[in-house]
Amino acid sequence: MSEFFTVSVLVATLAGGIRLATPFLLAALGETLGQRSGVLNLGVEGVMLIGAFAAYYTALETGSTVAGIAVAIGIGAVMGLIYAFLTVVMHAEQGISGIGIFLFGLGFTDLLFQKQVGTPLPIPGVGKAPIPILSDIPHLGEIFFDHNPLVYLAFLLVPIMWFVVNKTTFGLNVRAIGQTPEAADTLGVSVNLTRTFTIVIANCFAGLAGAALALEVGIFQQNLTAGQGFIAIALVYFGAWRMPWVMSGALLFGVVSSTVLQWKTLGIVSGPSSSLLAMAPAILTILVLVLVSRRVSAPAALTRPFDRAG
Numbered sequence: 001m002s003e004f005f006t007v008s009v010l011v012a013t014l015a016g017g018i019r020l021a022t023p024f025l026l027a028a029l030g031e032t033l034g035q036r037s038g039v040l041n042l043g044v045e046g047v048m049l050i051g052a053f054a055a056y057y058t059a060l061e062t063g064s065t066v067a068g069i070a071v072a073i074g075i076g077a078v079m080g081l082i083y084a085f086l087t088v089v090m091h092a093e094q095g096i097s098g099i100g101i102f103l104f105g106l107g108f109t110d111l112l113f114q115k116q117v118g119t120p121l122p123i124p125g126v127g128k129a130p131i132p133i134l135s136d137i138p139h140l141g142e143i144f145f146d147h148n149p150l151v152y153l154a155f156l157l158v159p160i161m162w163f164v165v166n167k168t169t170f171g172l173n174v175r176a177i178g179q180t181p182e183a184a185d186t187l188g189v190s191v192n193l194t195r196t197f198t199i200v201i202a203n204c205f206a207g208l209a210g211a212a213l214a215l216e217v218g219i220f221q222q223n224l225t226a227g228q229g230f231i232a233i234a235l236v237y238f239g240a241w242r243m244p245w246v247m248s249g250a251l252l253f254g255v256v257s258s259t260v261l262q263w264k265t266l267g268i269v270s271g272p273s274s275s276l277l278a279m280a281p282a283i284l285t286i287l288v289l290v291l292v293s294r295r296v297s298a299p300a301a302l303t304r305p306f307d308r309a310g
Contacts, residue, residue, distance in 0.1 A: 004262060004268060007139065015142050017255030021254025022212050023216075024231060025157075027229055030204065031202055031236050033202055035302055036174050036175055037174045038177055040302055042230075043105070045227065045228070047203050050075055050076075050105045051073075051076050052214035052220060053224075054071045055069060055071065055210065055211035056068065056219070058071045059215065063124065065124060068215065077203065079203045080202065083098075087199070088196050123218055128147060150211075178299035227282060260281075
């Protein structure tokens with residue numbers, strides 16, 4: 001255990017934690033926006049999987065990671081329109097619809113991978129983009145300023161999303177719809193249109209999160225996300241629907257995951273104990289939901305369809 005508490009290993013662990021937090025954070029930011037408008041999407045995991053495969057296969061065929069990211073975001077938008085049609089237009093039960101999206105993404109990506117790729121083939125990942133001067137700061141530079149552009153983008157989106165939700169007319173409408181959609185409707189706000197827009201944005205974020213994951217590991221395999229989409233949903237509750245706290249939760253999960261990987265690499269844990277330790281993020285998710293559910297209240301209209309005639 002002593003070898004873990006060295007400066008070089010701790011710095012690598014924290015830097016890895018920030019990197020691993022990126023998919024969590026991107027998906028959770030989008031889901032936060034969607035839930036603030038009253039829509040719960042349990043299909044985040046499925047959209048992440050589809051986005052991951054889309055980015056992977058596009059990069060594999062074209063050699064362009066930028067194209068892979070663009071396709072993943074586009075696929076996310078399409079999945080968002082599908083989910084909006086089911087829940088906003090057809091008033092389908094959100095929980096069941098979300099699980100359906102997840103199962104579809106899980107099976108569809110596995111089928112596409114088997115038919116189009118077959119054998120796992122590596123792809124070029126997103127290269128690092130060290131920030132000049134700041135990346136040269138001892139230790140801190142490696143932790144915070146020596147990552148790929150998607151990591152910077154994810155954390156840059158936190159203040160942007162906070163500003164949009166809290167300081168713009170659109171954000172005010174989203175929050176009003178999430179609390180009392182009937183009142184928002186009487187003031188001339190299009191509840192269904194606003195919810196559709198937030199769902200599409202949320203799914204674009206989920207697709208981007210999947211792309212970030214696939215391009216980070218440089219490969220695709222069945223169930224690549226391994227529950228990260230569901231952890232992202234838990235982070236929304238952890239952060240009480242507030243962007244900075246959602247980011248804090250993502251960092252916590254990222255550092256825990258990075259610590260587990262470091263312990264395995266250093267041989268601190270092995271065998272059965274290694275498998276048990278790999279469950280740490282999932283166990284932490286359960287503990288977070290149990291502890292946080294008692295102190296936070298969700299948007300009043302969450303999961304409740306809006307029907308003007310009703």
